[in-house]
Structures are given as structure tokens and as C-alpha cells.
Amino acid sequence: MQRADFDTHCGFVQALQALVQAAVERRSRRLVLVDPSFEDWPLESPALLEPLTAFVRLPGRQVLLLGRGFEALRRSSPRLVAWRRTWAHAVQAARPADDDLELPTRVLADRTLALWVHARASWSGVVRVDEPDVVRWALETDALAQRSSPDFAAYVLGL
Numbered sequence: 001m002q003r004a005d006f007d008t009h010c011g012f013v014q015a016l017q018a019l020v021q022a023a024v025e026r027r028s029r030r031l032v033l034v035d036p037s038f039e040d041w042p043l044e045s046p047a048l049l050e051p052l053t054a055f056v057r058l059p060g061r062q063v064l065l066l067g068r069g070f071e072a073l074r075r076s077s078p079r080l081v082a083w084r085r086t087w088a089h090a091v092q093a094a095r096p097a098d099d100d101l102e103l104p105t106r107v108l109a110d111r112t113l114a115l116w117v118h119a120r121a122s123w124s125g126v127v128r129v130d131e132p133d134v135v136r137w138a139l140e141t142d143a144l145a146q147r148s149s150p151d152f153a154a155y156v157l158g159l
Helices: 009-025 046-057 071-076 078-086 132-146
Strands: 004-006 030-035 062-067 091-096 105-109 113-119 124-129 148-150
Touching (some): 046 078, 062 132, 078 091, 105 132, 124 132
Parallel strands (some): 062 091
Antiparallel strands (some): 113 124
16 A cells, blocks of 8 residues: 545545555554544445455454444445444444544554545545554544444344
């Protein structure tokens, strides 16, 4: 994976798929996907779910979805919901405790690979590899995750 810029939704999708594949190849330990709603993410796409599956099949891997809420995602993405159930031991979801916090659109693989959408309206963003920006974004994201609580349970219980 190389440093890159993108400025379309299609570019974002390609960069996201490439980053997840690179995380598998690099044998990264943790993937963190951050977005307020995950609206317009290709989370139903086999082109993304296949490398995500390859990632979580590796021993000791963890995926964290960090978002504002997941009900819309639960309704709109049945394939993702089923995938989440299968991999519940490795895939967690969380919501920041403070609803006023602004969530970025970002993906991190350990502290070595990152994708950041800096202009959501135009889907402009960057992919960075082994750079100081990646470490800074990882630290910011870790701070968000520490102030978050579990959400988007793999199984919904009730009558």
C-alpha cells in the first residue's frame, strides 16, 4: 500500500478495500473504522467483506466500529449484520459517550496505515502509510474509543 489521495466516493471505496487488504497482508492486529453513521460505506459489498473476513480469521485480530449509532446500519445492511454475528468475538462496535463529539471518517490499521476523509461532502481524503499523521490519528481515535460504550450488539435479545 502506498500513500495516496482521493476525491470521489469511488476513490474512497477503492482506498478502503485496498487498506483492509493491506492490513491482512501486513498482518495488522487491529482495524478501527470510524464514522458518524457509516452511511454510504460499502459495508454490504463482498469486495469489502471478503478481506474483512480474511482479517478476522487471523488469530487475535480485532475490528472496532466506532459510530454515533447503528440502528440505520442494522436496517440497511443485513449482510453486514449476519457477518457481525458470525465474527462477534472479533468485531466490536461502540458509541462515544459524548454525543457532541465530532466523529471523523477514518480507518486505521494498527498505527501504520490510515485513511482519512477530510471533506465528507466531496469524499476527499488521504491514505497514509507509516507517517507521523497516522500515529496522531491513531492516538486521537484511541481517545475516542476509550470514552465510548458498546453498541450494535451482535444478537438482539428480547421478546
